[in-house]
Amino acid sequence: xxxxxxLVTDLGKxxxxxxxxxxxxxxxxxxxxxxxxxPNGAGKSTLLRTLLGLTAPTRGxxxxxxxxxxxxxxxxxxxxxYLPGETGVYLQMTGAQFLRFAAGFYPRQQAGLQAxxxxxxxxxxxxxVRSYSAGMKQKLALVAVLCPDVDLYLLDEPDxxxxxxxxxxxxxxxxxxxxxxxTIVLSSHHLGEVETLxxxxxxxxxxxFVPSERLTHARAQLRQRPRVRLHRGAALPPGAREVxxxxxxxxxxxxxxxxxxxxxxxxxxxxxSAEIGIPRLEDLYxxxxxxxxxxxxxx
Amino acid sequence: MxxxxxxxxxxxxxxxYLLILELLCIPVLLLxxxxxxxxxxxxxxxxxNIDFLKRIGEGVSDKREQVAYLNxxxxxxxxxxxxxxxxxxxxxLGTGLFAREREAQTFEFLxxxxxxxxxxxxxxxxxxALCVTLPIFLVNASAIYWxxxxxxxxxxxxLFLGSVHAASFVLLFLSLTTWISVVCRVQAHVAAWxxxxxxVQIGVYLTQRIRPYSLFxxxxxxxxxxxxxxxTTAAQMFDPVHGPGFTTYVLAAAAVCYGLAWRALRxxxx
Numbered sequence: 001x002x003x004x005x006x007l008v009t010d011l012g013k014x015x016x017x018x019x020x021x022x023x024x025x026x027x028x029x030x031x032x033x034x035x036x037x038x039p040n041g042a043g044k045s046t047l048l049r050t051l052l053g054l055t056a057p058t059r060g061x062x063x064x065x066x067x068x069x070x071x072x073x074x075x076x077x078x079x080x081x082y083l084p085g086e087t088g089v090y091l092q093m094t095g096a097q098f099l100r101f102a103a104g105f106y107p108r109q110q111a112g113l114q115a116x117x118x119x120x121x122x123x124x125x126x127x128x129v130r131s132y133s134a135g136m137k138q139k140l141a142l143v144a145v146l147c148p149d150v151d152l153y154l155l156d157e158p159d160x161x162x163x164x165x166x167x168x169x170x171x172x173x174x175x176x177x178x179x180x181x182x183t184i185v186l187s188s189h190h191l192g193e194v195e196t197l198x199x200x201x202x203x204x205x206x207x208x209f210v211p212s213e214r215l216t217h218a219r220a221q222l223r224q225r226p227r228v229r230l231h232r233g234a235a236l237p238p239g240a241r242e243v244x245x246x247x248x249x250x251x252x253x254x255x256x257x258x259x260x261x262x263x264x265x266x267x268x269x270x271x272x273s274a275e276i277g278i279p280r281l282e283d284l285y286x287x288x289x290x291x292x293x294x295x296x297x298x299x
Numbered sequence: 300m301x302x303x304x305x306x307x308x309x310x311x312x313x314x315x316y317l318l319i320l321e322l323l324c325i326p327v328l329l330l331x332x333x334x335x336x337x338x339x340x341x342x343x344x345x346x347x348n349i350d351f352l353k354r355i356g357e358g359v360s361d362k363r364e365q366v367a368y369l370n371x372x373x374x375x376x377x378x379x380x381x382x383x384x385x386x387x388x389x390x391x392l393g394t395g396l397f398a399r400e401r402e403a404q405t406f407e408f409l410x411x412x413x414x415x416x417x418x419x420x421x422x423x424x425x426x427x428a429l430c431v432t433l434p435i436f437l438v439n440a441s442a443i444y445w446x447x448x449x450x451x452x453x454x455x456x457x458l459f460l461g462s463v464h465a466a467s468f469v470l471l472f473l474s475l476t477t478w479i480s481v482v483c484r485v486q487a488h489v490a491a492w493x494x495x496x497x498x499v500q501i502g503v504y505l506t507q508r509i510r511p512y513s514l515f516x517x518x519x520x521x522x523x524x525x526x527x528x529x530x531t532t533a534a535q536m537f538d539p540v541h542g543p544g545f546t547t548y549v550l551a552a553a554a555v556c557y558g559l560a561w562r563a564l565r566x567x568x569x
Contacts, residue, residue: 054410055568077413084569088408092308104300105412141408 004063005030005152005183006051011060013046013207020046022207024060028185030151033178035198036187039285042204044187045085048154051185052082065151081106083145085156085187087137095125095132095140102144113176114147120169134161146173153177155186159193171197191281205288218287222279226259227252229272237266252283301414301422306430309392313430316388320380320438327375328445334371335364350507355520366528368451372458373523376442377465381435382518385469390493392427393476397564398486407569416564424477424557431473432466439465453527460533461526467549468518472497474556481563517549 006028013021020043028034036044049055051064053073062068067075090098103109118125121139129137138161146153158174159167167190174184174197188194195201203210210218225243227250236242236253239262244252255262259276327334338360347353358370400406409419439462446453476493483489504513522545525531535542 049407049569052411054407074413074415077411082411084404084407084411086404086407088403088405090304090405091403101300101304105414 003030004028005032005065006185007061007063008047008051009061011047011050011062012058013043013050013055014058020207021050021057024204024207024209026202026209028183030183031178031181033174033184033197033199034186035194035201036185036204037189037191037194037201037281038187038204039281043207044204045156047204048082048085048156048185048187051154052076052080079150080152080154081145081148081150083141083153083155083158085160087134087141087160089129089132089137089141089144091130092128094128095123098129098140099125099144099147103147106148106150108149109147110149113173114143117143117146117173120173121166135163135166138162139166142170146177150182152183153185155184157187157189159188159190167193189281191284192278203284203288205285206292210288214288214291215284218284218291219279222283222287223277224259225252225254225283226263227275228263229274231269231272234270237262237270239265301409301412301419302426305396305423306426308395309427309430312388312392313434316384316431317434317437319384320434321441323380323384324376324438324442325445327371328442329449331368331371331449331451335360335367338367351510351520358520358524365451368446369453369527370520370524372442372453373461373527374520376439377461377518377523378520380438381465382468382515385431385435385465386472386497389427389431389469389473390476390490390497392430393473394480394486394489394493396423396427396477397480397567398483398489401484402486406567410567410569416567417561420477420481420557420561420564424474424560427473427477428470431469435466435469436462454529457527457529460531460536461523464518464522464526464536464546464549467546467553471514471517471549471553471556474553474560478556478560478563481560481567517545 004027006026008024008026011021011024011026012019024043024047026047036047038044046055050057050062051069053069053076056070062070064076065079067073069076090101093101099114117139121136121143123132123136123139123143129140132140138158142158145155145158159170162170171193174186178184186194186198201215203215227246229250230236236251239257240253240255242251243254246252263271263274263276341360343356347356355370355374359367359374361367361370397406400409410416412419414422436459439458440455443453443455443458472493475496476489479492480486480489483492500514503509504515504519510516522531522543526536531543536544536546538544539547
C-alpha cells in the first residue's frame with residue numbers, strides 16, 4: 001500500500017482538442033489537508049473527478065489510497081466521500097430523507113459530527129429540499145458528505161454559497177476531521193480562508209500546478225500592491241502608481257517603497273480605506289497570467 | 300437505496316398506468332355481446348383491403364362466439380391497450396431515469412456513491428420494469444372475472460402467456476428508453492428520440508410493403524391471436540429453432556438495449 005493518500009504523476013486530461021489537465025504531479029500524505037485554488041476552468045473539478053475515477057485520464061498515473069481509479073474506482077469510492085462542484089441534492093426529498101438516502105451507502109457514520117453539523121447549520125430537515133435556498137442546499141450536501149466515516153474527503157468548493165460565519169464554522173469542522181487523521185483535499189476560490197486552513201496550497205492554472213517559488217514571488221509582488229479607496233476628489237499621492245481601477249472605484253496601486261511606509265506618509269483625508277498584504281485570488285491569477293504572457297508559458 | 304428511491308418516484312405513475320389499463324379493459328369486455336351482434340350484421344371488417352385489418356375483422360366476427368371473443372381480447376387487451384399504453388408508460392418512466400439526474404445535477408452525486416455502475420443501472424431499472432409489467436398481468440387476470448360477467452371464458456394459461464409476451468415487448472421499450480436516457484443529457488431529448496422512433500415504427504407497421512420491418516410486428520394480432528387460442532404453445536414462444544420463438548427475440552432485443560445502456564453508463568462522465 002502506498003504511504004501517500006494520493007499520488008498523481010504526469011496526469012493529463014483532454015476533452016476533445018481542449019487540454020484541461022496538462023501533466024499534473026501531486027502527492028498528498030495521509031492526514032494532510034490540501035487546498036486547491038485556481039480560477040474557474042483551471043481543472044480543479046476535473047482533477048478531483050479523476051481521483052475518484054469519475055473521469056478517465058488521457059495520460060498519466062493516479063493512485064488513491066493504494067488503488068488505481070481507472071481499474072478499481074469502486075474500492076476508492078468506498079473509502080472516499082466526495083462533494084461535487086454542482087450541489088447534487090434531490091429536490092423532491094425532504095432534507096431528512098436526503099440525509100438518510102446519502103448515509104445508506106456507507107457502513108459507518110460519524111454521529112457526533114452529524115449532530116454538530118445539524119446544530120450549526122440549523123436546516124429545516126422536515127421540509128422538501130425544493131424549498132431550500134442555495135446556501136441551505138449546500139449545507140445539506142455538506143452534512144451528507146462530511147458525516148460518512150471514510151479515509152479521504154474530496155470537496156469541490158465546499159464554501160460555495162455559504163456566508164462568512166458558516167464558512168468559519170465549516171473551517172472548524174474540517175479541522176476536527178483533520179485532527180481525527182482524515183485526509184482532505186478541497187478546492188476553493190477563497191484564497192485567504194483556504195490558506196489559514198490547509199497544510200499546503202496548490203495553485204492550479206490552465207491545467208498545471210504553479211511552482212511554489214513562482215507563487216511565492218507573485219504573492220510577494222502582490223503584497224506591494226495595496227488596494228486603496230481615495231477620498232472623493234483626492235488625487236493619488238506621490239510615491240505610488242495606479243495599476244488597476246475597479247468598477248467600485250477601488251484602486252490597485254504599486255508603491256515605490258514599502259506600502260505601509262507609503263500609507264503612513266500620505267496626507268490625512270486622502271485615503272478612505274486601504275487593504276495591504278491580502279492578495280486576492282483573482283489578482284494572483286491576473287498577475288500569473290501576465291507572467292505567462294511575458295515568459296511564454298505556464299510553469 | 301437507489302431502488303427504493305426509484306420506486307418512490309414511479310409508484311404513482313405505475314398506479315395511474317394500472318388504472319388506465321383496467322379502464323380500457325372493462326368496457327371492451329362488458330360491451331362484447333352488443334359488439335359481437337353488430338359485427339355479425341356488418342360486412343365492413345371483412346371488406347377491408349388492408350391485410351392485417353382484414354384478418355382482425357375475420358377473427359373477431361367468427362361465427363363461433365368463443366373464438367371471436369378470444370380474437371377480440373387479442374386485439375383489445377394486448378394489441379391495443381398493452382402495446383400502446385404499455386409502451387407509453389415505459390417511455391414515460393424510462394426517459395427520466397438518467398437524463399433527469401443530469402438535469403437536476405445529481406448525476407455526479409449518484410456516480411460518486413460507493414456502488415458499481417451496473418448496480419446503479421439495475422437498481423433504477425428493475426422498479427420501473429416491475430411498474431410497467433406487473434399491471435399487464437393484473438389487468439389481464441381481472442379480464443377473466445369480467446368475462447364471466449358476460450358468460451364467456453378466458454383461458455388463464457393462454458392469457459398468462461399473452462401477458463408474458465406483452466410484458467416482454469414493453470420491457471424492450473423500457474430498456475431502449477433507458478439506454479437513450481443514459482446517452483442524452485436532456486429528458487426532453489430522450490422523449491423526442493423515443494417518440495420519433497415509435498411514430499416511425501407505427502408508420503412502418505401501417506405500410507403494408509414494409510410492415511415486417513416494424514417493431515410492432517413483433518407484438519401484433521398475428522402473435523396474440525394464436526397464443527390466446529392455444530395454437531402457439533409456451534415452448535413455441537420461446538424456441539427460435541423449432542417454433543417462431545418471437546418472445547425470445549423480443550427479450551433478446553431488450554437485453555441488447557439493456558447491455559447498451561450499461562456500456563453507455565460505464566463510460567459516462569459527469
